Amino acid sequence: MIAGLLVLVLCQLFGECAKSVLGLSIPGPIIGMFLLATILVVRRRSSDSAKTPAGVSKVSGALIRCMGLLFVPAGVGILTVLPLLSGQWIATLVGLILSTFLSLVSTGLTMQWINARQPKDMSGG
Numbered sequence: 770m771i772a773g774l775l776v777l778v779l780c781q782l783f784g785e786c787a788k789s790v791l792g793l794s795i796p797g798p799i800i801g802m803f804l805l806a807t808i809l810v811v812r813r814r815s816s817d818s819a820k821t822p823a824g825v826s827k828v829s830g831a832l833i834r835c836m837g838l839l840f841v842p843a844g845v846g847i848l849t850v851l852p853l854l855s856g857q858w859i860a861t862l863v864g865l866i867l868s869t870f871l872s873l874v875s876t877g878l879t880m881q882w883i884n885a886r887q888p889k890d891m892s893g894g
Contacts, residue, residue: 770831773824780805 784801787793793800805825832839847854854861 770824770827773826773828776825777805777828780808 781798781801783804784799785797787800788795788797809825
């Protein structure tokens, strides 16, 4: 699991470095996540190794199991700026509704695209 955690942390570190060096407004962990996804796709397509890097599956599974706990700091952060948000509640509500709608639409379109690319099951059931 240490090797898997190291892969995740290194991807986040490279994301933070890319953000700083390139002056991007995208958070470093997001850049690192795209880097990790790229690594996984390239490894899967290569003929010599179709497995994920050692331990990444175990570590990511453990992090997903405690994901609810990982949202606590974000919730506390929102509570600390609640006085600022109270004056902007209409804009916040519109932003939440629109972003939720866009997320649903983009997820649905992505799933349709993925399903269209999947080979059809010829067994009939």
